[in-house]
Amino acid sequence: xxxxxxxxxxxxAALTLGSSLAVTRGGTMVYGRYADSLFLDPVLNDANxxxxxxxxxxxxxxxxxxxxxxxxxxxxxxxxxxPNGRAMxxxxxxxxxxxxxxxxxxxxxxxxxxxxxxxxxGAWNGSLASITSITAQGNTVVLNLKSPDPTLxxxxxxxxxxxxxxxxxxxxxGKNDAEKAKAFAEKPIGSGPFVLSEWxxxxxxxxxxxxxxxxxxxxxxxxxxxxxxxxxxxxxxxxRILKLQAGELQGAxxxxxxxxxxxxxxxxxxxxxxxSTQVNFITMNNRPKLKNxxxxxLSDVRVRQALNYATNKDALIQVVTYGTGKPMRSFxxxxxxxxxxxQGYPYxxxxxxxxxxxxxxxxxxxxxxxxxxxxANDLALLTALQQMWGQVGVRLKIEQVDAATKTARYRENxxxxxxxxxxxxxxxxxxxxxxxxxxxxxESLHTGFKNAEVEKLFAQSQSETSRVKRxxxxxxxxxxxxxxxxxxxxxxxxxxVALAKNVRGFVQIPLGNNIFTATSLEK
Amino acid sequence: MRxxxxxxxxxxxxxxxxxAAVLVFTLVRLLPGDPASAILGDRATPEIVExxxxxxxxxxxxxxxxxxxxxxxxxxDFGISTSLKVxxxxxxxxxxxxxxxxxxxxxxxxxxxxxxxxVLAAVRRNTWVDAxxxxxxxxxxxxxxxxxxxxxxxxxxxxxxxxxxxxxxxTFAEHLYYLFLPxxxxxxxxxxxxxxxxxxxxxxxxxxxxxxxxRAKGLRSRVIMTRHVLRNAMIxxxxxxxxNIGALIGGAVITETVFAIPGVGRLMVDAIFGRDYPVIxxxxxxxxxxxxxxxxxxxxxxxxxxPRAQHA
Numbered sequence: 048x049x050x051x052x053x054x055x056x057x058x059x060a061a062l063t064l065g066s067s068l069a070v071t072r073g074g075t076m077v078y079g080r081y082a083d084s085l086f087l088d089p090v091l092n093d094a095n096x097x098x099x100x101x102x103x104x105x106x107x108x109x110x111x112x113x114x115x116x117x118x119x120x121x122x123x124x125x126x127x128x129x130p131n132g133r134a135m136x137x138x139x140x141x142x143x144x145x146x147x148x149x150x151x152x153x154x155x156x157x158x159x160x161x162x163x164x165x166x167x168x169g170a171w172n173g174s175l176a177s178i179t180s181i182t183a184q185g186n187t188v189v190l191n192l193k194s195p196d197p198t199l200x201x202x203x204x205x206x207x208x209x210x211x212x213x214x215x216x217x218x219x220x221g222k223n224d225a226e227k228a229k230a231f232a233e234k235p236i237g238s239g240p241f242v243l244s245e246w247x248x249x250x251x252x253x254x255x256x257x258x259x260x261x262x263x264x265x266x267x268x269x270x271x272x273x274x275x276x277x278x279x280x281x282x283x284x285x286x287r288i289l290k291l292q293a294g295e296l297q298g299a300x301x302x303x304x305x306x307x308x309x310x311x312x313x314x315x316x317x318x319x320x321x322x323s324t325q326v327n328f329i330t331m332n333n334r335p336k337l338k339n340x341x342x343x344x345l346s347d348v349r350v351r352q353a354l355n356y357a358t359n360k361d362a363l364i365q366v367v368t369y370g371t372g373k374p375m376r377s378f379x380x381x382x383x384x385x386x387x388x389x390q391g392y393p394y395x396x397x398x399x400x401x402x403x404x405x406x407x408x409x410x411x412x413x414x415x416x417x418x419x420x421x422x423a424n425d426l427a428l429l430t431a432l433q434q435m436w437g438q439v440g441v442r443l444k445i446e447q448v449d450a451a452t453k454t455a456r457y458r459e460n461x462x463x464x465x466x467x468x469x470x471x472x473x474x475x476x477x478x479x480x481x482x483x484x485x486x487x488x489x490e491s492l493h494t495g496f497k498n499a500e501v502e503k504l505f506a507q508s509q510s511e512t513s514r515v516k517r518x519x520x521x522x523x524x525x526x527x528x529x530x531x532x533x534x535x536x537x538x539x540x541x542x543x544v545a546l547a548k549n550v551r552g553f554v555q556i557p558l559g560n561n562i563f564t565a566t567s568l569e570k
Numbered sequence: 571m572r573x574x575x576x577x578x579x580x581x582x583x584x585x586x587x588x589x590a591a592v593l594v595f596t597l598v599r600l601l602p603g604d605p606a607s608a609i610l611g612d613r614a615t616p617e618i619v620e621x622x623x624x625x626x627x628x629x630x631x632x633x634x635x636x637x638x639x640x641x642x643x644x645x646x647d648f649g650i651s652t653s654l655k656v657x658x659x660x661x662x663x664x665x666x667x668x669x670x671x672x673x674x675x676x677x678x679x680x681x682x683x684x685x686x687x688x689v690l691a692a693v694r695r696n697t698w699v700d701a702x703x704x705x706x707x708x709x710x711x712x713x714x715x716x717x718x719x720x721x722x723x724x725x726x727x728x729x730x731x732x733x734x735x736x737x738x739x740x741t742f743a744e745h746l747y748y749l750f751l752p753x754x755x756x757x758x759x760x761x762x763x764x765x766x767x768x769x770x771x772x773x774x775x776x777x778x779x780x781x782x783x784x785r786a787k788g789l790r791s792r793v794i795m796t797r798h799v800l801r802n803a804m805i806x807x808x809x810x811x812x813x814n815i816g817a818l819i820g821g822a823v824i825t826e827t828v829f830a831i832p833g834v835g836r837l838m839v840d841a842i843f844g845r846d847y848p849v850i851x852x853x854x855x856x857x858x859x860x861x862x863x864x865x866x867x868x869x870x871x872x873x874x875x876x877p878r879a880q881h882a
Contacts, residue, residue, distance in 0.1 A: 250832035281830040451603030
């Protein structure tokens with residue numbers, strides 16, 4: 048090889064390397080969703096279908112980190128907590144604007160947070176309950192607190208604390224906040240990376256790039272890289288996959304876990320399993336008597352522990368999640384801040400038999416579980432459990448009902464067992480703990496679980512500013528909960544998203560939010 | 571055709587609608603689970619559920635709710651969707667044309683498939699041609715709609731790339747193109763039903779005396795077939811087609827889900843799962859109107875084909 052050839056080769060290599068480093072700007076990414084959003088108001092929305100999209104339209108003062116463990120600056124470049132923990136001062140970035148070009152002021156922030164923490168507004172105001180008043184001046188906002196609140200940074204990084212334009216919202220037609228929200232949500236203006244440009248309900252939604260977005264990309268110019276994201280609503284799993292394979296989509300969510308390995312083997316597709324906060328479990332009614340007055344064997348902690356021992360999690364992970372899940376080691380997912388892995392209940396049929404014997408159910412008993420009709424996962428799970436529990440004499444009856452019926456029966460405590468899943472909405476363990484373990488909220492997921500020590504520790508943890516001490520409180524809570532086993536601990540599952548090979552920089556964070564901010568379509 | 575006949579039949583639709591309104595109002599409320607808990611899911615506290623129920627007017631006694639519902643209906647107000655928070659009429663106006671397009675398209679494709687094949691099968695009855703045609707449609711009848719849909723999608727959509735997989739398009743030409751596979755799916759099923767009846771009627775008519783007479787007059791068989799045989803054999807088929815429009819709309823629910831078409835079928839399914847009372851009520855009434863009108867139209871065509879029917 049002479050010097051000239053060598054030089055050309057080196058140059059060529061350098062050029063290829065250089066071009067592979069540069070990010071492509073422009074293009075529209077088409078993304079297949081299984082269902083459409085319902086209502087695009089950050090405060091009054093109802094479901095994950097909204098929540099997971101809202102962050103593209105509205106920005107928050109702080110943002111959840113992509114790994115789900117911490118928060119990072121958003122519209123606010125910094126925040127300082129006062130020494131006594133009773134005030135938080137946030138500094139807004141200079142020159143930030145809404146998607147229509149109007150400036151974001153401290154007054155907009157105050158108004159947005161006041162609206163979000165109003166107890167009459169929506170289901171999420173509790174996360175900002177520690178705030179007593181807000182003062183806005185220049186580019187700083189001060190939140191005055193009842194008591195120190197370690198959850199506040201995470202709360203400010205959550206969808207309901209999104210910053211909205213006060214004047215535009217008030218100019219929307221309608222007599223009250225709810226009516227104005229309906230009108231505003233049809234054509235929302237926020238300060239997220241994208242802005243809604245077209246919405247055909249049940250069919251498609253187009254988000255255009257927000258030209259005033261504050262965050263900069265790798266090339267030093269404003270994000271996002273994409274010109275637009277187009278969501279197409281394709282409820283059928285097979286159709287979503289076919290459309291992706293045909294190149295009509297560049298991304299498809301909720302790929303059935305049964306198809307993951309097949310798509311992983313497809314050279315045209317980049318099959319991703321994003322870590323999630325999703326835990327899958329079975330809630331048990333822990334009360335001595337069921338709604339119909341009959342005695343409930345599940346009120347005995349030994350029986351609940353026995354069922355946990357009789358559950359072969361690894362087998363279930365193979366059968367139901369096709370190997371994509373991992374065993375739950377606490378009631379919270381391993382991606383939740385302050386998660387502590389517990390020893391849990393390794394598969395042990397003998398131990399299960401001993402516990403049942405001790406509880407007076409040596410001959411077993413019959414138990415019924417509510418399942419969502421039409422859910423292949425529920426059916427696979429419960430048929431497998433039927434066999435596993437059958438070995439210790441527990442006869443499992445499967446009751447299939449539709450989701451609304453299931454919720455209704457559950458709310459009335461009219462159930463013995465029920466299949467369930469959970470994902471966090473906030474980057475903090477307090478939300479999941481208050482639902483799973485605090486009776487006052489929703490009777491601990493309607494299990495009826497109540498533990499004085501847990502309640503005390505939780506109350507303390509809500510104003511504990513030392514992260515180390517707080518971690519200790521949560522370690523103890525998780526330990527007590529595991530031992531009391533009000534639920535059958537099953538497995539954590541990821542978010543399966545299939546992408547076209549040329550998609551870069553798309554993330555679904557553990558909270559579920561789809562982040563297209565730094566997504567690009569390479570040529 | 572007498573206009574009084576048409577008018578009487580139109581007026582007869584009114585009691586049907588009242589009955590439909592009462593029935594659907596009571597039936598959806600017999601379902602366990604209400605809109606508030608369906609929207610809010612498992613996480614909402616009892617207080618939030620209660621507040622939402624109040625906002626939706628669900629805390630009122632049933633007769634009051636019914637009076638409000640009827641009162642609004644009389645003013646042409648179908649209410650606001652509890653989950654989507656937009657007026658029901660607007661949702662229907664957006665989605666109904668899609669389903670109607672699909673249904674009509676399917677009916678046309680179904681008829682285009684069924685009529686020539688029925689004629690062929692009848693003329694060549696008990697030969698291998700007849701056997702093959704009948705076997706194909708027998709299969710069409712026994713296969714579930716979603717299965718046919720998926721097979722068509724996989725073969726003609728994904729593998730050969732001739733048709734888009736799902737969606738609706740923006741222009742008329744695009745609608746025709748995008749909806750071809752779903753319309754074919756539905757149309758195939760319909761053709762299977764129509765073909766059997768039509769074949770049987772054609773065979774019956776072919777043996778009638780007036781056909782023998784026409785043949786004796788020396789008319790060409792094509793003329794006999796179109797002017798005499800088909801016209802008479804169509805009477806029962808048109809009725810059957812009319813009766814099947816209802817079934818077509820039902821079939822559209824599955825087809826719309828598989829092919830990702832934003833029609834009323836999917837809207838209805840979502841509304842039922844979300845216990846979205848105003849949407850369920852509005853759609854049911856609309857279906858009642860459409861089915862009544864289709865039946866009326868069927869009767870009119872029937873009367874046109876067979877003038878005796880008007881006096882019956």
